[in-house]
Amino acid sequence: MGPQILLAEHLTKRFGSFVAVDRVDFSLHEGEVVGIVGPNGAGKTTFFNLVTGYHTPDEGRVLFLGQDVTRASPRRRVELGLVRTFQLASTFDALPVVDNLILALFSRLHSGSDVRRLLATPRRRYYDDPRVQDALEQFHLSARRDRVVRHLSLGEKRRLEIAMAVLSNPRVLMLDEPLAGLSELEIHQVMDVLRSQVGRRSLVVVEHKVSHLLGFVQRLMVMHEGRVIAEGSPEECLKDPEVRRSYWRVGAESA
Amino acid sequence: MNGRLRWWAGVLVPFALLAAGRWVLPLPFVVEVLIFSVYTMACNFLLGRVGFISFGQPAYLAAGAYGTAFYLYYFGRDPLVGILVGLASGAVFSALVGLVFVRLRSDYFALVNLALAVIVYHLMQKVLAPITKGDNGLWFLDRMSSTPLLDLARPDGFVWFAWLVAVGVWALYKYLDDTVFGACCLATKTNEDKVKFLGYHDFKVRWTAFVLANTTAALAGSLYGVYFGFVSPEMASAARAADPVVVTILGGTGTLYGPLVGAVAFVGMKDLVSGVVGNWEFFVGLLLVVIMLAGERGIWGTLEPWLRRRLVWRRPAPALQE
Numbered sequence: 001m002g003p004q005i006l007l008a009e010h011l012t013k014r015f016g017s018f019v020a021v022d023r024v025d026f027s028l029h030e031g032e033v034v035g036i037v038g039p040n041g042a043g044k045t046t047f048f049n050l051v052t053g054y055h056t057p058d059e060g061r062v063l064f065l066g067q068d069v070t071r072a073s074p075r076r077r078v079e080l081g082l083v084r085t086f087q088l089a090s091t092f093d094a095l096p097v098v099d100n101l102i103l104a105l106f107s108r109l110h111s112g113s114d115v116r117r118l119l120a121t122p123r124r125r126y127y128d129d130p131r132v133q134d135a136l137e138q139f140h141l142s143a144r145r146d147r148v149v150r151h152l153s154l155g156e157k158r159r160l161e162i163a164m165a166v167l168s169n170p171r172v173l174m175l176d177e178p179l180a181g182l183s184e185l186e187i188h189q190v191m192d193v194l195r196s197q198v199g200r201r202s203l204v205v206v207e208h209k210v211s212h213l214l215g216f217v218q219r220l221m222v223m224h225e226g227r228v229i230a231e232g233s234p235e236e237c238l239k240d241p242e243v244r245r246s247y248w249r250v251g252a253e254s255a
Numbered sequence: 256m257n258g259r260l261r262w263w264a265g266v267l268v269p270f271a272l273l274a275a276g277r278w279v280l281p282l283p284f285v286v287e288v289l290i291f292s293v294y295t296m297a298c299n300f301l302l303g304r305v306g307f308i309s310f311g312q313p314a315y316l317a318a319g320a321y322g323t324a325f326y327l328y329y330f331g332r333d334p335l336v337g338i339l340v341g342l343a344s345g346a347v348f349s350a351l352v353g354l355v356f357v358r359l360r361s362d363y364f365a366l367v368n369l370a371l372a373v374i375v376y377h378l379m380q381k382v383l384a385p386i387t388k389g390d391n392g393l394w395f396l397d398r399m400s401s402t403p404l405l406d407l408a409r410p411d412g413f414v415w416f417a418w419l420v421a422v423g424v425w426a427l428y429k430y431l432d433d434t435v436f437g438a439c440c441l442a443t444k445t446n447e448d449k450v451k452f453l454g455y456h457d458f459k460v461r462w463t464a465f466v467l468a469n470t471t472a473a474l475a476g477s478l479y480g481v482y483f484g485f486v487s488p489e490m491a492s493a494a495r496a497a498d499p500v501v502v503t504i505l506g507g508t509g510t511l512y513g514p515l516v517g518a519v520a521f522v523g524m525k526d527l528v529s530g531v532v533g534n535w536e537f538f539v540g541l542l543l544v545v546i547m548l549a550g551e552r553g554i555w556g557t558l559e560p561w562l563r564r565r566l567v568w569r570r571p572a573p574a575l576q577e
Binding site: 052054073074075078079083084086090091092093094095099100102103104106107108111112113115118119120121122123124126164168 | 431433434435436437438439441442444445446448449451452453454455456459460463
């Protein structure tokens with residue numbers, strides 16, 4: 001296991017009187033694959049939002065590569081190598097698949113704040129870029145290259161979103177429920193894509209159903225009502241009595 | 256046909272038609288269509304590419320027009336320099352305003368722009384009346400000197416200048432569509448969060464788009480100023496605030512030819528229909544309702560697929576579509 005690259009300490013987020021995330025500690029090492037599970041409303045996505053800069057925590061701090069990024073913009077975190085996907089497959093629906101990928105590649109090659117370069121670069125320049133071609137092939141999107149994303153299936157959109165994240169070449173890739181709403185076949189395809197990323201970068205996957213993550217993640221973090229109730233290897237976590245009590249479906253589904 | 260040839264055909268055919276109109280249609284009509292299409296291209300870019308709906312375009316129109324008018328009334332005589340001054344004042348004005356406005360959500364953006372138009376109108380009519388001559392406006396038609404090649408001080412020279420400007424502005428927005436910036440604008444329109452989480456400085460992108468578009472609107476204002484040789488606070492009137500938005504939708508939001516088609520239809524109704532029957536606004540309103548009911552694609556958005564089928568018209572690269 002490599003050095004620690006991401007550390008969250010005592011992260012707390014309140015919405016009014018509701019405590020969505022309650023003093024959560026989390027650490028991630030280079031190359032590690034971690035799953036975060038828990039029932040709906042457990043605070044998984046809010047925790048994600050705190051780490052990636054969508055929300056600012058009320059308490060606690062986030063360190064990435066030793067830097068305090070608690071209040072850094074999402075853009076800054078992306079520049080450092082912390083990239084996320086969204087629960088509702090988040091792509092640019094009005095653009096063709098290839099342009100979605102080009103936008104991801106461009107921001108990695110150049111700074112996303114270099115407007116002059118944005119203005120001076122024709123999209124066409126990247127149409128045949130090997131990195132874009134690779135992404136299309138690896139994520140089985142070659143046949144959809146010129147299709148406007150609005151017309152893709154949910155599974156295809158998920159693969160596209162992950163392809164975009166991978167084109168950013170992050171150190172840490174955080175995926176928020178990448179399997180939600182997919183058919184068995186599509187789950188298979190997305191999991192294949194995720195497995196291909198193991199060893200290239202650290203992965204954090206939020207998932208509602210723990211069964212999909214078994215055999216894939218090295219470590220599991222179980223959340224319930226904003227708190228971490230168990231952490232460790234998937235087997236240990238699922239044996240944990242508190243997990244079984246408060247989140248019996250975890251046990252039921254994995255059985 | 257290769258791609259480059261097709262590109263030029265795409266530019267020249269519609270503009271050749273407009274140029275031909277110079278000999279068939281009344282000159283004021285052609286000039287008005289050209290200037291209004293420039294004005295609408297700006298609005299079309301804001302609405303169709305960046306997702307900004309603005310009911311305050313007259314403010315930027317006036318920023319350009321008054322820049323030109325101040326120069327030609329108080330300082331110089333060269334209309335070309337006047338237009339450059341108008342362009343610069345429009346750029347500075349929208350750059351400053353943009354710093355605040357671009358941060359707003361689209362519905363507030365629409366209204367705050369309307370408020371801006373009201374403020375500019377008031378400024379020009381009352382507050383700055385010693386300089387702007389209030390409602391009497393600034394007259395400088397006789398002050399303008401002749402320019403070589405194309406005499407901007409005369410309508411038959413000016414029409415070709417306006418034609419060149421319209422071609423240039425059209426080509427600029429066509430170019431923007433083909434850049435990563437164009438893709439980024441459309442991306443911002445559809446999914447702002449994702450743009451941020453992909454590492455883009457979304458504020459800078461939208462601010463640049465805003466300044467480009469409103470400088471274009473100011474350019475249209477400068478053209479109006481030089482053409483009429485007269486600028487009054489009417490230019491910023493909020494009563495005409497919806498016009499560019501209406502014409503954008505009429506022509507087909509987010510299409511490249513939409514502003515041209517929309518301007519022809521709109522100015523056509525205003526100038527030609529009003530000669531036959533009164534209340535041209537009634538017919539524009541009626542047409543707008545029909546177009547919305549027909550699928551919101553506008554005149555060009557409806558015609559284009561039909562034309563494409565007729566002319567076996569193929570595009571080289573996947574175009575940015577609304």
